[in-house]
Amino acid sequence: MARIGFIGVGNMGGPMVRNLIRAGHSLKVFDLSEEAVNFAVQSGARAASSVRQAAGGVEVVVTMLPVGANVREVFLNDGVLAAAAAGTLLMDASTIDVESAQAVHAAAEEAGFEMLDAPVSGGVPGAEAGTLTFMCGGSAGTFAKAKPILEGMGQNIVHCGGPGMGQVTKICNNMIAGVTTLAVSEALVMGEKLGVDRQILYDVISTSTGRSHIFNNACPMPGPLPCAASSNGFKPGFAAKLMLKDMRLSQAAAQSAATATPLGAVATAAFAMHIENGHGELDSTSIIKLIKPDVS
Numbered sequence: 001m002a003r004i005g006f007i008g009v010g011n012m013g014g015p016m017v018r019n020l021i022r023a024g025h026s027l028k029v030f031d032l033s034e035e036a037v038n039f040a041v042q043s044g045a046r047a048a049s050s051v052r053q054a055a056g057g058v059e060v061v062v063t064m065l066p067v068g069a070n071v072r073e074v075f076l077n078d079g080v081l082a083a084a085a086a087g088t089l090l091m092d093a094s095t096i097d098v099e100s101a102q103a104v105h106a107a108a109e110e111a112g113f114e115m116l117d118a119p120v121s122g123g124v125p126g127a128e129a130g131t132l133t134f135m136c137g138g139s140a141g142t143f144a145k146a147k148p149i150l151e152g153m154g155q156n157i158v159h160c161g162g163p164g165m166g167q168v169t170k171i172c173n174n175m176i177a178g179v180t181t182l183a184v185s186e187a188l189v190m191g192e193k194l195g196v197d198r199q200i201l202y203d204v205i206s207t208s209t210g211r212s213h214i215f216n217n218a219c220p221m222p223g224p225l226p227c228a229a230s231s232n233g234f235k236p237g238f239a240a241k242l243m244l245k246d247m248r249l250s251q252a253a254a255q256s257a258a259t260a261t262p263l264g265a266v267a268t269a270a271f272a273m274h275i276e277n278g279h280g281e282l283d284s285t286s287i288i289k290l291i292k293p294d295v296s
Contacts, residue, residue, distance in 0.1 A: 030050060094119065274289065
């Protein structure tokens, strides 16, 4: 079993740490939130007082951070790369811009480290259940070394290509999720306003060509799916503000690739409006409130 330093133990990182501990690994954790660190310590981790302390004296460093600027700061500015011992395996599970991912990869390689960008899909429920999908970018050899660690946190571990390709794959996935969530919300509101019961809409569409993971498992209309966030006050599994962050990443990536994403652009604008309306902390399926503000 491995000695792991884990940096960023919030809503996603905390459950991931608990699953690594259950898998038999030894965890040392750091987060700017003392409360988040305390939760991890209660699960069996040891607290580190800084990024450098978390990265030193371990075999693996895993980071789960909000944005690319945080990842650059933690790795590059007298942080992980300066403190980690030779041979330490580095993994970043954050969802960030491709440019930042590749810049940190390059710096890690120059410093003599192997690194993987390994963003996840599955949200907080997947993190808690240990069923996350990891989309990994880096060399095949690094992926092979990292896979046994990642299997302690997820079920679907995929090598997507070279440095940054995990981030590319994640951004594509979440752009589809954002567009789909908006489309599903529009259809459900329209159907109900035209007189079809929302449960009937769900029962029919969930077994027809309009079905999708979003529709079947995260129905934005309250009621038809009791376990969905929509039926529980839109308690976030994946917050709307995080969906907007990822949608904006998709648009930046589209611009860098000189490719058109008209639906992605519309969905990004819709989520921006939704967050401006004060709903950023709600689940991403709460985008239905943009179409039917009084949904209940």
